[in-house]
Amino acid sequence: xxxxxxxxxxxxxxxxxxxxxxxxxxxxxxxxxxxxxxxxxxxxxxxxxxxxxxxxxxxxxxxxxxxxxxxxxxxxxxxxxxxxxxxxxxxxxxxxxxxxxxxxxxxxxxxxxxxxxxxxxxxxxxxxxxxxxxxxxxxxxxxxxxxxxxxxxxxxxxxxxxxxxxxxxxxxxxxxxxxxxxxxxxxxxxxxxxxxxxxxxxxxxxxxxxxxxxxxxxxxxxxxxxxxxxxxxxxxxxxxxxxxxxxxxxxxxxxxxxxxxxxxxxxxxxxxxxxxxxxxxxxxxxxxxxxxxxxxxxxxxxxxxxxxxxxxxxxxxxxxxxxxxxxxxxxxxxxxxxxxxxxxxxxxxxxxxxxxxxxxxxxxxxxxxxxxxxxxxxxxxxxxxxxxxxxxxxxxxxxxxxxxxxxxxxxxxxxxxxxxxxxxxxxxxxxxxxxxxxxxxxxxxxxxxxxxxxxxxxxxxxxxxxxxxxxxxxxxxxxxxxxxxxxxxxxxxxxxxxxxxxxxxxxxxxxxxxxxxxxxxxxxxxxxxxxxxxxxxxxxxxxxxxxxxxxxxxxxxxxxxxxxxxxxxxxxxxxxxxxxxxxxxxxxxxxxxxxxxxxxxxxxxxxxxxxxxxxxxxxxxxxxxxxxxxxxxxxxxxxxxxxxxxxxxxxxxxxxxxxxxxxxxxxxxxxxxxxxxxxxxxxxxxxxxxxxxxxxxxxxxxxxxxxxxxxxxxxxxxxxxxxxxxxxxxxxxxx
Ligand SMILES: NC(=O)C1=CN([C@@H]2O[C@H](COP(=O)(O)OP(=O)(O)OC[C@H]3O[C@@H](n4cnc5c(N)ncnc54)[C@H](OP(=O)(O)O)[C@@H]3O)[C@@H](O)[C@H]2O)C=CC1
Ligand SMILES: O=C(O)CCC(=O)C(=O)O
Ligand SMILES: [Mg+2]
Numbered sequence: 001x002x003x004x005x006x007x008x009x010x011x012x013x014x015x016x017x018x019x020x021x022x023x024x025x026x027x028x029x030x031x032x033x034x035x036x037x038x039x040x041x042x043x044x045x046x047x048x049x050x051x052x053x054x055x056x057x058x059x060x061x062x063x064x065x066x067x068x069x070x071x072x073x074x075x076x077x078x079x080x081x082x083x084x085x086x087x088x089x090x091x092x093x094x095x096x097x098x099x100x101x102x103x104x105x106x107x108x109x110x111x112x113x114x115x116x117x118x119x120x121x122x123x124x125x126x127x128x129x130x131x132x133x134x135x136x137x138x139x140x141x142x143x144x145x146x147x148x149x150x151x152x153x154x155x156x157x158x159x160x161x162x163x164x165x166x167x168x169x170x171x172x173x174x175x176x177x178x179x180x181x182x183x184x185x186x187x188x189x190x191x192x193x194x195x196x197x198x199x200x201x202x203x204x205x206x207x208x209x210x211x212x213x214x215x216x217x218x219x220x221x222x223x224x225x226x227x228x229x230x231x232x233x234x235x236x237x238x239x240x241x242x243x244x245x246x247x248x249x250x251x252x253x254x255x256x257x258x259x260x261x262x263x264x265x266x267x268x269x270x271x272x273x274x275x276x277x278x279x280x281x282x283x284x285x286x287x288x289x290x291x292x293x294x295x296x297x298x299x300x301x302x303x304x305x306x307x308x309x310x311x312x313x314x315x316x317x318x319x320x321x322x323x324x325x326x327x328x329x330x331x332x333x334x335x336x337x338x339x340x341x342x343x344x345x346x347x348x349x350x351x352x353x354x355x356x357x358x359x360x361x362x363x364x365x366x367x368x369x370x371x372x373x374x375x376x377x378x379x380x381x382x383x384x385x386x387x388x389x390x391x392x393x394x395x396x397x398x399x400x401x402x403x404x405x406x407x408x409x410x411x412x413x414x415x416x417x418x419x420x421x422x423x424x425x426x427x428x429x430x431x432x433x434x435x436x437x438x439x440x441x442x443x444x445x446x447x448x449x450x451x452x453x454x455x456x457x458x459x460x461x462x463x464x465x466x467x468x469x470x471x472x473x474x475x476x477x478x479x480x481x482x483x484x485x486x487x488x489x490x491x492x493x494x495x496x497x498x499x500x501x502x503x504x505x506x507x508x509x510x511x512x513x514x515x516x517x518x519x520x521x522x523x524x525x526x527x528x529x530x531x532x533x534x535x536x537x538x539x540x541x542x543x544x545x546x547x548x549x550x551x552x553x554x555x556x557x558x559x560x561x562x563x564x565x566x567x568x569x570x571x572x573x574x575x576x577x578x579x580x581x582x583x584x585x586x587x588x589x590x591x592x593x594x595x596x597x598x599x600x601x602x603x604x605x606x607x608x609x610x611x612x613x614x615x616x617x618x619x620x621x622x623x624x625x626x627x628x629x630x631x632x633x634x635x636x637x638x639x640x641x642x643x644x645x646x647x648x649x650x651x652x653x654x655x656x657x658x659x660x661x662x663x664x665x666x667x668x669x670x671x672x673x674x675x676x677x678x679x680x681x682x683x684x685x686x687x688x689x690x691x692x693x694x695x696x697x698x699x700x701x702x703x704x705x706x707x708x709x710x711x712x713x714x715x716x717x718x719x720x721x722x723x724x725x726x727x728x729x730x731x732x733x734x735x
Contacts, residue, residue, distance in 0.1 A: 006080055007041030009610050014088040015046045016582035017598040020590060023724030024654045025600055028661045031734050035680050036622040043068040045137050047089040047099050048714035051110060054128045058109030073140040081572025082614055084606050087582045090135040090260035092343035093298045099713040106714060115293055134263025139414045144568040145467045146409035148548040148579050151605055154561045155404055157638040162400040163557035166358025168391035173251050173370040174359030176385040177242050178378045182234025185378035189444045190226040190491035193219050197438045205431040213425050222461030224495040227435055227444035232451030235376055239276035242374050247325035252361050252371040254328030256350050259342035264424040265453050269376060270342045271297030277339060281316045301340035328361040328371055348545050349580060351384050352553035380542055382519035390526045397554050403529040405551040406536045408471045409544025412463035412569055416541040424455035466569055468503045471538040475512050481528055481535040485543055487517035548579040561601040565609060573613040578602025594707040595648040600656060604634040625674050629667035636663030654699050658730055662688040684733060691729045698727035
């Protein structure tokens with residue numbers, strides 16, 4: 001189904017906390033925009049929405065949904081795109097299974113997720129689910145590179161209202177552990193293709209049997225193509241060793257992966273950790289657990305659920321758990337460990353939170369403790385290692401005086417590791433993996449063993465050039481210290497540098513940029529911001545992800561307040577809200593005590609940018625007025641401390657939207673560029689001010705009791721609206 005017309009601005013329907021917040025904020029945005037003749041439409045990219053769109057055959061007409069993600073994927077390749085993208089669930093298998101179960105319980109005839117597909121029909125269903133799994137939205141929408149930074153108002157606020165930081169001392173036992181070889185980092189090979197070509201990936205077993213793992217992968221001219229693998233044997237030895245070292249050191253064992261975005265490789269690595277942790281149980285009961293459908297890649301939570309009625313297996317698990325070091329917990333009250341669900345501990349958010357807390361994680365006893373942070377691959381682990389060492393030496397960062405690290409990330413067109421899923425394989429046998437071009441040239445070749453994880457990633461020329469040019473623009477606009485976080489000694493980075501250096505030379509700006517490997521760049525950036533100065537981190541895709549949580553969480557307490565712009569390569573605009581995720585813990589709190597602590601500052605920032613983009617792209621003067629007023633309102637929310645509190649009883653997300661609407665209306669009423677708009681918003685501003693007492697008390701009245709939104713993944717629109725819009729006075733004004 002195609003859409004007849006594209007609204008001026010598209011606001012995405014997502015999941016969890018940001019979607020709950022939209023229940024309150026979006027009616028305000030739509031109503032204000034409409035008054036200025038700006039249309040705001042929605043497109044559903046939620047996990048539930050994507051499942052429904054993928055399996056129409058069992059559904060009634062009313063239940064069916066358009067494939068909005070595919071439609072948006074086309075739109076972002078045009079200059080017309082103006083999309084506000086909120087964070088969505090990048091589903092791990094347990095999340096996917098839970099969402100399917102919920103939809104089935106609501107009467108949607110959706111097939112079960114086939115855990116071990118054997119028939120052709122099951123394999124086809126599985127392929128449809130695999131396209132929904134993991135980070136399936138962002139790579140489709142991100143047809144541009146990433147520009148993430150704190151708006152000046154947000155940074156100023158953070159300096160004037162510094163958040164609490166845990167103390168760091170030289171005695172901290174917290175550290176990062178990574179493999180000393182056999183990992184993706186040490187096995188990487190990289191080459192730049194002169195001409196457009198296609199390639200196939202072939203596995204040749206020791207007995208000469210050839211298996212084509214993938215055929216017809218096509219690359220435009222100038223693509224940087226990498227190949228690497230992680231040795232399963234080296235990984236297992238490393239994990240066994242780290243479990244033992246953790247116990248000896250008296251710290252918590254923690255594993256930090258990105259099983260959502262690295263949806264093929266990282267769940268396998270996570271599964272190795274589950275197996276290493278329960279090694280004697282797998283040795284003794286491997287066959288039985290196989291029968292019960294245990295898949296270690298789905299985590300300890302799923303495993304325990306499947307073996308809970310098997311006393312012998314449960315006893316073996318208890319016995320080995322008693323011998324293990326304590327594990328880093330996701331929720332110690334409920335016994336949820338680091339290894340329960342692969343999507344619970346996600347490195348970009350988990351490591352910064354631990355570092356901000358002074359190197360502390362939560363242990364099974366509900367107390368904070370130092371932690372051994374296991375990050376098997378060495379490509380980016382040095383960033384966290386260097387940060388931790390820096391704080392051990394220098395003490396925690398002071399957010400009152402620290403400068404800022406902005407990020408320009410190479411992200412477009414599935415750049416680097418984040419686009420590697422279709423070309424990642426777990427080896428079923430020992431042999432050689434070859435990457436063979438059309439003309440027969442073998443560009444990469446690795447000797448592998450059974451179980452090794454081999455993957456190829458690629459990065460296209462146009463995004464690389466666009467990224468370097470964006471970096472030049474940003475450096476020029478700010479004058480900040482600008483560092484390309486590239487390691488001359490890493491195969492992939494060396495190929496990138498062959499692009500970067502000539503562009504900088506040709507533009508006569510080579511002297512404005514430094515080039516440093518991630519470890520050195522981390523130290524240099526921390527030194528810079530410690531002095532109160534600012535720097536731009538120009539990075540690849542994974543570091544974009546890691547740094548845009550790490551530095552914001554240290555500087556601002558959260559990455560939710562970030563400005564996150566994707567300048568689409570074909571001219572459109574994609575405005576992401578914040579740099580974080582969908583905050584499942586916030587939903588839990590809303591359901592239990594009707595308090596939503598989600599901070600919509602990211603949405604406010606994105607909204608302002610989106611209006612301004614519309615103003616420029618379509619020469620829409622009213623959109624500019626709306627955008628300027630959004631900035632004033634955002635400033636008002638900060639200046640008057642109207643952001644949500646964390647605890648029930650404090651003002652929450654809904655209160656912050658009331659204040660945002662009020663400041664927005666006041667700014668629109670006060671401006672003199674458009675008399676009609678001023679006249680329209682003057683009575684609204686007055687009504688919002690006059691209604692303050694009623695609105696605040698109506699919002700406060702609902703808090704404390706459980707809230708029902710009719711579902712978790714697929715909520716009921718009317719019930720959610722009732723929960724998120726409990727103020728009749730406010731609703732009447734907004735209309
Ligand atoms: N762009 C995207 O689409 C992204 C999606 N994700 C997805 O999000 C889900 C959760 O990921 P996770 O790694 O836990 O990261 P989150 O960013 O969702 O959560 C980490 C913590 O950050 C804080 N936080 C995040 N956003 C806000 C906000 N707007 N206001 C206040 N606090 C905030 C919360 O801290 P506290 O609880 O202490 O209040 C939260 O628990 C996963 O399904 C993941 O796949 C993750 C990253 C990006
Ligand atoms: O797409 C995802 O799964 C996460 C994205 C993310 O964390 C980011 O872009 O910062
Ligand atoms: Mg991230």
